[in-house]
Amino acid sequence: MDKLEQDFLRGLQTVLGQPNPFVPLHEPEFMGNEWELVKNCLDSTFVSSVGKYVDRFEVMLAEYTGAKYAVAVVNGTAALHIALLLAGVRPGDEVLIPTLSFVATANAVSHCGAIPHFIDSEFKTLGIDPHALDDYLKQCSLSGSEGLTNRFTGRRIAAVVPMHTYGHPVDMASLLDVANRYHLPVVEDTAESLGSRYQGQHTGTFGQLGTLSFNGNKVITTGGGGAILTNDAELARQAKHLTTTAKQPHRWEFFHDVVAWNYRLPNLNAALGCAQMERLSDFLGRKRLLAQQYQEVFRDIEGIGFVVEPANSQSNYWLNTLQLRQPSLEMRDRLLTAANDAGYQCRPTWTLLHKLPMYVDCPHAPLPVAEHLEASLINVPSSAKLAGGGR
Structure with a gap:
């Protein structure tokens, strides 16, 4: 040695x-109210996707992060999948993501039928280097009626996903400047950065949408679990609709208006999340x-x-x-x-x-x-x- x-x-x-x-x-x-809230949830029998703890957890997340809306889902990958769809990512598009990231970042892009396009990091943040991204886009992209396209593949470049590595915020001011000049939607992968702030503002609230993860190894956990953050009321409505099988509200009728996903966070998990948020x-x-x-x-x-x-x-x-x-x-x-x-x-x-x-x-x-x-x-x-x- x-x-x-x-x-x-x-x-x-x-x-x-x-x-x-x-x-x-x-x-x-687990040294707070976890046992009490989970037992209360069990006693209520509302352990699935309907219940007071899901609503409470979403309110707590929105209040803490400063986002206007939070939509709780089953995990961070599901959150990023839906956020990318809501940002306009479609099959055959390319999405700019860091190559230094957990595999879920790329998998969520693939779940949209899109193609990950890998970008370099910078030493000081470990996340996407906005200046290297700018230089690269000058060389590889074209702007046209379809938006930004990759001059070598001909595919549309639909969004950029900064990921805040190990909780260290990306240089969001510079990243947003690049994204705005190229008219690229920003979807933040905030899976690792609950509690992290850039220039006093919580990560996940800079782009059109941000996503959180509450896996067992995160700062707080719901066992599994994730959330979509946004300040846009319509995007929040669509997020909740698409993650709840697109079921139209009705006293008894089952009517679903689009192909959607059963991604809503169960009330039982949300009860654990509420107790964790308290700490x-x-x-x-x-x-x-x-x-x-x-x-x-x-x-x-x-x-x-x-x-x-x-x-x-x-x-x-x-x-x-x-x-x-x-x-x-x-x-x-x-x-x-x-x-x-x-x-x-x-x-x-x-x-x-x-x-x-x-x-x-x-x-x-x-x-x-x-x-x-x-x-x-x-x-x-x-x-x-x-x-x-x-x-």
């Missing part, structure tokens, strides 16, 4: 204490404390550093991330092996999406920064309960 591996493990132990026997990457925490500020406060502890401990370790929130932003630090000073897949994997062998669950960033077998033939920009990041990022344990080194 070389010096960097030793320093890496020593740093993890300083922040997290001794594993007993294993420190997970990110655990949910969101506490979760975020402890996660920031944990991030500060990592930053302090790894500040002076040669060869590796801690990824901090970008300027003009407040990150939720969903997953704390270390970065090798020099990218090396071999060294990255050695550190991952050492950490997991020692009882600390650490993981690399995702395999870049353009490398996955189902997406290798999709169009992509030059991706030097994303490839650098893939070979240098390591996620370390990030549960709120770990702040202070305790479990």
Whole structure:
């Protein structure tokens, strides 16, 4: 074991204490009203897509994020699927997304019958680089009566999807400037950034629509679950309609006016979400404390550093991330092996999406920064309960 591996493990132990026997990457925490609200939901027998907790959860999300409307759905992928459809994405279109993202971002595009078009990231945010995007679009796109098209494939470029990686906000001012000049709808993938803000405004509220995820490893969880955010009343109405099988309201008649989806969040899950939302500020406060502890401990370790929130932003630090000073897949994997062998669950960033077998033939920009990041990022344990080194 070389010096960097030793320093890496020593740093993890300083922040997290001794594993007993294993420190997970990110655990949910249920120490509030979760049992009470879930039991109340069970007692009511309204456990499916109708019930007071779905409505309450949507109100809580809208109030917290500042969005005018929130529509709760079964997971983040479903949320992004419907948001892209509402933004006008159609079969055969291309959608600009970061190659450094979880596979759900690309899958949601594919569920629309569209084609992911992969874009590079920037070092300071880990998300889409607006300036690289602008330079790339000058070379590969044409503006015409059908909107923006890819000059090489002839397909329409229908939208851009910034994803706020590990909770760190994208440079939305620059991204929106590029999107507006090219008349591209913006759909934010906010799956990882509940509680993150850019210039004081919550992520997911800058574009036409934003989407959230409440998977078991997120800042708050509903077990599964997601939500669509928007400030547009008509888009919110359509989102609710399309995620509820497009059933027309009636006392007894079953009439559905378009092909739609059964994507609504069950009331039982929403009850859990309401209790989790009550504790969101506490979760975020402890996660920031944990991030500060990592930053302090790894500040002076040669060869590796801690990824901090970008300027003009407040990150939720969903997953704390270390970065090798020099990218090396071999060294990255050695550190991952050492950490997991020692009882600390650490993981690399995702395999870049353009490398996955189902997406290798999709169009992509030059991706030097994303490839650098893939070979240098390591996620370390990030549960709120770990702040202070305790479990």
